[in-house]
Amino acid sequence: MPSTPAGNVRGANSPGRTAVVTGAGSGIGREVARQLLADGYRVALAGRREAQLEETAARNPDALVVPCDITRPTDVERLFQAVRERWGRVDVLFNNAGVFGPAAGVDEISLEDWNDTLAVNLTGAMLCAAAAVRAMKSQEPQGGRIINNGSIAAHSPRPRTVAYTVTKHAITGLTKSIELDGRGFGITCGQIDIGNTATELMDTIGVGAGALQADGSRRVEPTFPVSDAARAVLMMANMPATASVGSVVITAAGMPFIGRG
Template identity: 75%
Template sequence: MTVESSTVTDSGNDGGKVAVVTGAGSGIGRAVARLLLDSGYRVVLAGRREQELVETAEGNSAALTVPTDVTMPADVEALFAAAIRRFARVDVLFNNAGTFGPMGSVDEISVADWESTMAVNITGSMLCAAAAVRAMKVQQPQGGRIINNGSISAHSPRPRSAAYTVTKHAITGLTKSIELDGRGFGITCGQIDIGNTATDIMSTLGVGTGALQADGSRRVEPTFPVAEAARAVLLMADMPPSASVGSVLITAAGMPFVGRG
């Protein structure tokens, strides 16, 4: 059951643009949500753990926290209903919730782990995008912007990341399809692909101590502050309706990606 909470006391139907941020309880989602709030947005924070959402909001009166499991259609519908009930519209969706899933090559991954990764990264993103599009089609003024969080893995995978890599390639297809189908309704869709921003997942991959490379070696890789990734998302969100940013690739300078590493 999705339960919304907020410290806001007024009706909240005027003010800055309204953004929904999924996966807002940590990492990139938390950084983006806080920057949007600091930039005058009214922000709906979605994630599975309520306490983390409350910590992201930091008592900001323009924040609405809605615990949400993006793999559950009823939760997603309740999330957007809460956003519209509180703020009357949705201008931006940062479709960010995701999981790295199992580490392994395609022959080593269990079906259960594969399906759970697909459920969060693909189905969850589709459900949130669908709910956002439905809201953006009927609101006045019509339209809005969806920003999908892809990954550098949408361009080039890490070793032993088959499940995650497949989902991020799929996000690229989802992004292009939404951008095409949204044209007649003033809805734009772009994708940000981030490589090696400093979040907990980088520790899981061993980036700071020695990440697995294609040749089997391990290498300490550079990272960059998550605040810079958030600034890139804000840039995309702040574009006028007449412009659409199709894709942004932002990586740590010097990370093994371009050329031979």
């Protein structure tokens, strides 16, 4: 992917806090970015597909479009350099980019598919968090907030989702470690675990047509608007520095998650 020099990335100086959203070209990332912009944030939109990032930005002068592959350390460093050169600081990172990975059991998944899923969902999240922490430590005033997008899979997996489920359990460990290590620098880290918000991912696993259940049956499951999930992320972002939101679980009402369905 060609690099975009920081000086050529679109954006403008304006008052307000600065946020970075990965996976901002679609789904939850797109809606979170738009709600942050509407709330007065200056927002860097990161993702692999520049055209879709431009659609998210919708010519908002406070949107900074940065094509980025989060599995590449040089891309991640370029992303955060662009934000700091344009706006001087990083207040919030929504660590959102991810893939569902292959539908396969542990005995069926290929090593290539396993590594590809871990590279995006886990290593990419770690690289972005590391760059954000470095920025938050060095800026004045020091500090900031990282919000990791986990999943209901961080609590309870769906069948045949071993790679995705493992990465989302690992995100919980990443979240707790960042929260602990960031305490002395005014850095907080929390995790939002979202179940069945209406995005393209739900089409991938067939929720609307009948998602695979633990007993082998298929069941049409309820979904809820992605705007509602984004409002929960915005609430976490807007908490005062004196408060840390460690974990939020938000699901479609009636989703077969609590109890036995």
